[in-house]
Structures are given as structure tokens and as C-alpha cells.
Amino acid sequence: MNLAVSRNRISKGGLATSKRRFVTSVTLPLLLYESIGLFVLGWAFVLMFFDYSPGRIGGAILGLGGSNPFVGLGNFIEMIKGTSVQANLFRISLKNTLIFAVVVLPLNLAITLPLAWLLESIGRRFKALYRTIYFLPVLTSSVGVALIWMTMYNPQSGWINAIIRAFGGTPVAWLSDPRAGFANVSVAMWAVILAYLWQDYGYNMVIFIAALQGIPQELREAALIDGASPWQAFLKISIPLIRPTLLFVCVMTMLSSFQVFDIIQVMTNGGPGNHTQVLILDIYKSAFRYQNMGWAAAESFVLFLIVMGVTQFQMRVMRTNWEY
């Protein structure tokens, strides 16, 4: 009580001014910085309604107008029903991005959840060791990951084909055969997915481990005493209890696979035959190789809508109460 009174007295004095001065000196530069951020965002938003290329000298404001004409929703209409090469490529990359995300998510969960569960049930010292090693690829630069896997996928001297040959199979040109495929997905796509999974799975694993550690041990033990097998305890007790984490992990994995770029750019650069052309790669090429920045901005906006949609979905589901 005493303290509260004295604090009140102080803030009525000269201290209030010095506090205000402090807040001002922090917020002013911040406001400036964030306004630049907002300006950049606004620019990105405006760009998508123009046919803009930085090589052309356009109008006075940001080079828009003039030889960089306003096209309204033209870019988006082109995306939906255009027949140009870039419109086709956009649709292909959108499809490939969706395939990538939809394949990666279940495979990732199928690896990380059981592994986390297994890791939870072993001794402490080993647990730390295993976790450190499993986490190594997450820390590795994705360019390094891509190069390592390119060596493994090498059609002649790579390890993967050596294993296939050892079992009497026919070797596959993993990263360059546009016709070979499995389950309607090209082998090149499978190849980059495997490399991506290898780099990424340690991440979800540590999150699941943290979640599993948060479950009260008594619940599991009670189930075991009641005669449940460890597997049943996992399915019926552990999984439902980590449901919020599970949802969170699903959404984060989805979002990051929509934004996949590094590994694919190095390993295939979108090939063979555009089978691994994904959205960010297409945006990057449109903007910086073909200087077609209005189009690229429109593509980015589509990505933005997807990301927002997934985030909104997550927030809505997260808001519902979880009762056990």
C-alpha cells in the first residue's frame, strides 16, 4: 500500500515528464520506420495493378503509369483464364506448391510424432544426444542440404541409385527425368520433398517433445494400469492432449511449405519440365529474371491471401475451447 502511494506521488512530479520524453524518443523513430514499412507494403499493393518493369521509364510517381501502364485487375484475370506462358506457369506453380504442401504435411507428421514419442520414453542422457543429432539438419544452411542431396541423387554415382541397383531395380534420373513419376507426382518433386523433410523434421520433433513433456505422467500411467497398451495410451491419451500443439504444427508446416524456395531453387530450379516450379520460385523468376514486377507483385498477393487464409483458419480453430 505504502509503495503504491509513493509511486503515485512520484509520477505526479517531474518523473512523468521524463517518462513521456523517453516514450517519445522511442516511438518517433519507430513510427518513422514502421511508416516506411507501411509505404513498402502499399507499394507492393499498388504494383499488382500495373504492368511494371523497372527497365522502363514510367510516370513520375514511383515510375508507374506511362510505359508502365495501369492494367486494373488485368494481372488477376490473366492468372485465372489467360493462355500466355506466364499465366500457365503461374497455374502450374500454384498446383505444384499445393502438391508440395499436401504431401509434406502428412509425411512430416508420420515421422515426427512417433519419433518424438519414442524419444520421450528413453533415458535422459541418450535423449539429449539423439535430439542434438536429429536437430542438426535444421541448423544446416538449406543450400548445403540441397548440394548434399544432389550428390546423393546423382543418376550415375549417387547413393540412392546405388541402393536401387543393389536391389535389382532400374536407376532413376531423379532430378532430370520429366516423365518419371509416382502417384501422379513427378520423381523430381518426390526428390525435393525427401530432401526438405530431411532438413525440416527435427524442428517439429522438438516441438512435439516439448508438448509431450507437458502431459501429466499420471494420466498415461493410469491408462497403462487400466490395461491399455503403450500404443493405445499414445493414441487415446497423448494425442488428444497435445491437440492444440498438433494444430499449431500443422499450420506452421503448411505455411512454411507454401513458402519453400531455397532447396528447390538449388536442386532443380523448377525443372524438369516445370515439375518443381513453386510459387516463390515463380515470383522470383518473374520479378528478377524477366523484370516483370507488376505480375510478380500480383502473384505475391495470391501467396499473401493463401497465408492469411491459413492463419485465419488457425486462429478460428484455436479460439474454440479444448475440453477433456
Add this chain to the structure above:
Amino acid sequence: MTSNTYPIDNNRTGKTIYKGKFFNQLLIYIALTLGLSFTLLPFLMMILSSFKTNLENLRVPPTFWPEIFTLENYRTIFNDPKLPLLRFYFNSAFVAIFNMVSTLFTSSLIGYMFAKFQFRGKNVLFGWFLAMMMIPTQITMIPSFLILARLHLINSLWGLVIFSMVDAFGIFMMRQFCETLPTELLDAGRIDGASEWQIYWRIVLPQLGAPLATLGILGFMGSWNAYLWPMIVLQKIEVRTLPIILTWFNSTHTGQGALVMAATVLIIMPILIIFMFFQRWIVQGFTMSGMKG
């Protein structure tokens, strides 16, 4: 399946359950070790290949252990005048350290302000931050590039760092931590006559050790491994950071797999070993943030 038909008894007698437990543990270790080899073999292959001759590296089927163990690839890289590795290490280190220090400073300062000060428009400003946090950087990539081009900052390491001096996630995290600081502590400083900046520097910052470490190593790692944005901004070879140099080296040395693997070892291993020591903080940070990629 049968194990759950004789529940309580076996828990008491112990023997069968011990056997079952041992068997289970064995299976668990086998499964985990399989996963372990899947994780480690690619690294091992990279290291072993880097000690082979380029000729041996092309052999079908591939050799596992190098037949002729050679350091030639490493020698070639160190003697390559077009590949001044130290310079590229310096570029990467400059970018990563500058990013780390600047975001740690802004995040702690702004987070502290949002946590402990009342002022008009505070909630609006904070909401603005949260909104900015959700926008993927790829969206603003194009106008950011155009701005840098106008400022003549393309091919400059400064151009690479100025857009990432404020990190919305960092501010968010620091605010959470600063809210737990006792206000009495700050007031005690005020009574003793410390200025607001001194309070931030002398009282608040020392309390934020753990979150600063987490955020710092996470930020360092993120910009060390960054690829897309540096590739756009740094077009001249001598200003490039390590990941872009690695792809460049790969594309200029096709067919020399062993040499490329040696370069990969040199570029990823040193920092990987350092990251390993900081792993606890990285894992902690990832778990808290859900930030990815």
C-alpha cells in the same frame, strides 16, 4: 496386443513386465538408431566424398570409404584466388552480427516500452506490429528491392541489413518478458535518480539475459542461413554471403563433385558446430515462437 489382457497382476510380479519392457526398449532404440542413420548418413557422405579424388567420386557404384584419401580438394579451394573464403565468412558474419545486435537492441527497448509505459495510441501501435508480423517477407521483397536500387544500395551489405533492424516477433517476445519485471525495481531506480535510459540499460537489460540469448542466436542463425533476399541484393561476387557463394561455386564447378563437397564442408561445418553448442537456446526459441524457415 496380448499384453493388455493381464493388467494389474503383472505390474506386481514384475518379471514378465521387465522382459516386455526390455524388449520394448530394444525396439525403441533400434527405431531411433535407424532414424539417426537417416539423419547422419548424408553428412557422413558429404565428408567422405570431400576426401575422394574427383575421379573416384564419379565411380559407379560409389565407394563408401575413399580409396585414395586426399586433401587435394581442400588445397584447391584454399589456393583458389577467385574464392577468398575468409572474405565471404566476413560478409556473412558482418550481416549476421549486425542484424543480431540491432534487433536485440530495438526488440528489448521497444518491448520494454510496450510492457511498462502507458501512452496514447499504444494499443493501436501494438496492433500494427502484430499485423506486420503476419505478412510474409516475400510480399514486400519487390518494393524493398526497388527502394534499395534508388538508394544505390544494391551490392552493399548495408542494403542487406537496413530492412531488418526491427523485428516484430522480437518485440512481441520481449514485451512478454518485460511484463514480468517488477515495477518496484524500476521505481527504485527512479527514486535513486536514474534517467529512463539508464533504467533501460542498467536495470532492464541485465534482467533479460535468457530471452536475449534465445532471440540473438535465433536471429544470427536466420540471417547466417538466409538465401533468397541476399541473392537478390548481392549481385557482385565479392560482396556475397556464404550460401550464395556455395551455389555459385557449385554452378561453376559442374562435374567436380568431390570439390563441391569439400566447399560445402568448409562453408557449413564450422558454423554448424557452433550452432550445436547453442542448440538449447535455438530449440527454446523455436518452441516459443513457432517461427519457421
